[in-house]
Amino acid sequence: MTTARQEMINQLKLIVDDYTENKAALEQINEQTDFIKDLNINSANLVDIVLDVEQEFDIEIDNTSMERMLTVGASIAVIEEKLAAKNQN
Amino acid sequence: MTIGIDIVDLLQARKESNWQRPGFLEKIFNTEEQELILQAADPEQMVWLLWTMKESAYKIYSREFQWHAFAPHQLSCKLLSFSSDSATGLVSCRNENYHTQSILSRDLIHTIAFRDTGTDDETGIDDHTTIDNGTAIDKDIRIAAGMAKKVQVLILKNQDESKSYRNTKPATVSHHGRYLALAYL
Numbered sequence: 325m326t327t328a329r330q331e332m333i334n335q336l337k338l339i340v341d342d343y344t345e346n347k348a349a350l351e352q353i354n355e356q357t358d359f360i361k362d363l364n365i366n367s368a369n370l371v372d373i374v375l376d377v378e379q380e381f382d383i384e385i386d387n388t389s390m391e392r393m394l395t396v397g398a399s400i401a402v403i404e405e406k407l408a409a410k411n412q413n
Numbered sequence: 414m415t416i417g418i419d420i421v422d423l424l425q426a427r428k429e430s431n432w433q434r435p436g437f438l439e440k441i442f443n444t445e446e447q448e449l450i451l452q453a454a455d456p457e458q459m460v461w462l463l464w465t466m467k468e469s470a471y472k473i474y475s476r477e478f479q480w481h482a483f484a485p486h487q488l489s490c491k492l493l494s495f496s497s498d499s500a501t502g503l504v505s506c507r508n509e510n511y512h513t514q515s516i517l518s519r520d521l522i523h524t525i526a527f528r529d530t531g532t533d534d535e536t537g538i539d540d541h542t543t544i545d546n547g548t549a550i551d552k553d554i555r556i557a558a559g560m561a562k563k564v565q566v567l568i569l570k571n572q573d574e575s576k577s578y579r580n581t582k583p584a585t586v587s588h589h590g591r592y593l594a595l596a597y598l
Contacts, residue, residue, distance in 0.1 A: 343429075366589075368430050368464065370483050371440045378436075390440065391482040 329355075332400050339376045343369040355397030370394075377403060383410060415528040416564060417472030417511075418587045418596045419465040422521055423457070425590025432460045441467075441485040449492060461522050462500055462515055466490045469526035470504035470511040472585070477528075494554050501557040512553065514561040523568060523587075523594055527560040565597040 337353050344350055344363040359365045359373065374390050377383070377399065383406035385393075392398040432438065438447050438460070446463050453459035467488040474488075475481055490513075491503045500515040504526060515524040569578070570591055578586070583595040 366429055367468065367483070368426070371437055372430070372434070374440060374483075375434065375436050387440075387484070387486045391484040391487070393483055394481060 329400060332403060333396060335380060336377070336396055336399060339373060339380060340365070342376075343372060353396060355395070355400065357396040358394060359396075360394065373399075381407060383407060414560065414563065414598060415473050415477070416585060416596060416598070417469040417476075417526045418524065418566065418585055418594055419468035419472065419526075420521060420523045420568065420587045420589050420592050420594040421461045421465055422590025422592050423461065424520065426461055427457075432457060443486060443489055446490055449490075458517065458522070462517065462524070463490050465515060465522050465524035466502050466504050466513045466526070469513060469524045469587075470506055473511060473526055473528055474506045474509055493550050493557075501554045503553060512557040512560060514557045521568070521592055523566065525561060525564055525566065525596065527557070563598065567595045567597070569593045569595070 333353060333355070337350065340353070340359065340363060341347075341350060343365050346362075346364045349357070349362050349364075353363075357363065359370060360367060365373070370393065374385055374393060377393075378385055381403055383403065385402060385406065389402045389405070393402055430437075438450060442450065442463060449463065450456050450459045467485055467490060470488055488504055488506045492500060493503060494501045498517050500513075500517060502513045502515070504511045504513055509528070511526040511528055513524050513526045515522060564584075567583075578593065578595055581595070581597075584598045585596050587594045
């Protein structure tokens with residue numbers, strides 16, 4: 325795994341920390357981690373995660389991209405796409 | 414009959430979410446739904462009513478089509494009736510339509526969604542062609558009420574007392590905050 329990716333997982337971990345009680349599972353966070361199934365995050369808080377990610381990475385996440393953001397890996401893929409698009413402009 | 418249920422403990426929701434956070438409503442609700450919220454006497458209640466409608470319908474859809482996504486915008490809600498203690502509505506999700514029946518109180522909101530098959534209810538629900546729109550809506554409300562009668566919903570408050578609930582073989586369950594909702598067909 326690239327250090328950039330590991331760094332992104334760490335940033336996500338900090339964001340997600342506010343919305344999970346399951347700190348043991350949070351310590352094991354990896355690209356396969358499912359926000360709802362593994363971290364017991366309330367589905368309404370997925371909105372907060374998406375909004376926090378937008379702020380943290382200064383990107384805009386459209387509804388279609390948001391649909392995929394159920395896992396850490398999928399969220400990182402979305403962040404990478406949006407960052408790449410931003411840097412092209 | 415296919416059902417999905419969703420319960421929101423309003424006290425818990427207040428702790429977990431700030432629906433007034435900038436961007437929050439836009440991520441979940443379409444323009445008409447946002448209008449319903451902003452014009453409601455109790456906007457917070459409307460937020461969670463529409464949320465439980467989407468969640469309960471999503472639970473049916475995701476099970477049937479093996480579709481897992483965080484896609485609140487793929488589900489759109491229409492309210493057919495709304496009073497201080499109940500509401501009926503329609504939710505559409507990618508060409509599938511669901512009837513919803515909700516109960517409202519100061520402490521909680523509970524919604525049951527039913528799949529609109531048009532076959533498993535003797536009242537028949539295919540007849541949406543009625544020219545008089547008011548009549549069609551009345552019919553939808555009656556259908557939702559009729560379907561809701563066939564479902565027994567038990568809402569338990571004390572988690573300790575409800576630990577053995579799985580032995581009672583509920584068709585589906587929903588848990589939030591202080592409440593556990595069990596539905597039996």
